[in-house]
Amino acid sequence: MNKVRTTIFHPLHGRLGAKFGEFAGYRMPLTYADLGATAEHVATRTSAGLFDVSHMAVVDLVGPDPAAALETLVPGGITTLKPGRSRYTFFTNEAGGILDDLIATQFGDRFSVVVNASRAEHDIGHLQLLTDIEVVRRSDLHLVAIQGPQAVELAADAGIDASALTFMGAMVATIDGHDVAVTRSGYTGEDGLELALPAEIALGFAEQLLSDERCTPAGLVARDSLRLEAGLCLYGNDLDETTTPVEADLMWAIPSRRRAAADYPGADVVDRQLADGPGRVRVGIGTDQRRPVRPGNELLVDGAAIGLVTSGAFGPTVDRPVAMGYVDPAHAEPGTALTADVRGKEVPVHVAPLPFAPHRYHRG
């Protein structure tokens, strides 16, 4: 049995009256007392939410050309990343399946990736296949995300001025003599930052951010409803080793250079699916009812199963249940009426365009 781990911010969660749940082997805050998931969600959309995302792994790739090395495992444009830029990509296998999704950042003097907690051990083993690259897990760095329209101003007032960055920009700030890696990114659809805090200042800086009345602590339940409204995938739900970038509607993350070169794992499968059409495709699932549609619910047309829900929650911003799933491409057009089988109850749903709530990234 693996021991359930806690993050460096655990004492803070305790003081804030968090309700905890286990996620990827960590005891993580689900919601906080006196707030609740809905209030945390709304605070993030309207002001700023602070998320402990330190269960995610920061992994440095050290060597002569880490970007070129990483490109052998992912289909993203990594060698073209300029210093101070981040990019979303994913590891693929020979069948074109997605092994994990990740953010790669070129800091100039440092090249780093952030991978999902549930896949960290797998991904580190996978990266160790690279020759001439040392894989260094940065357990000394602890990630938090500040998300929302007030996030950048809030961070600036706390000593990290990232106002010059645009969406997916990266920089290194200094707090009390410690380097803090900053990216203008997140998982909510809002403007915001992710900060890699050294252990010496992690707890103190999080407390300082929360001492500002514009900042609300937000747990995993709010994180899920925020990313769902933003149409962002959760690995293990919406993506796994059997889903390809074509099926997952993630071809925007594969630039034409990589598509033409077809030099990444599974490129032949991706090309074939692009030519012939995939057997299923990821779509948004909306409903005018209030009953939430949940992962595992079957999607039906005229009583026949044509798809499966992979994520679902109540979306406080759109004030309706929000979900994503995979459907037969014949039924993937936005507006197509479907039925969801929610524990034996037939709930009318429809294919919805993603995102449910518009992205509000700072693109400069």
Place this chain on the structure above:
Amino acid sequence: MNIPTDLRYSTDHEWVRVDGTTIRIGVTDYAQDALGDVVFIELPDVGTEVGAGGSLGEVESTKSVSDIYAPVAGTVSLINDELANNPERLNEDPYGDGWICELTIGDAAALDGLLDAAAYTELIGEA
């Protein structure tokens, strides 16, 4: 944790207000706190006959789905229609506007199996 002394309680964290052969049912403050934000409530139909422990519907929160159980046998005589459109009332006012439904019961002696406030307080470890 608010546990009114004029109510009876079930071990499923529901409260019962007894008025002759009519009982009003809801979930306790402890239950609403444990559930988290309620986003959907499925109410029973008026006229539904239910045995003790039978399902009266579902409460779905941002975190989980839970059944509403009949604390004693009876027939649904009234439902809180307002709650279906405003499920957050179950969190805001669990003993008031957040009530779920009323049952007409045949056997008042069945209520003797329910807990009083002191016993319920002990059950949830608040004593």
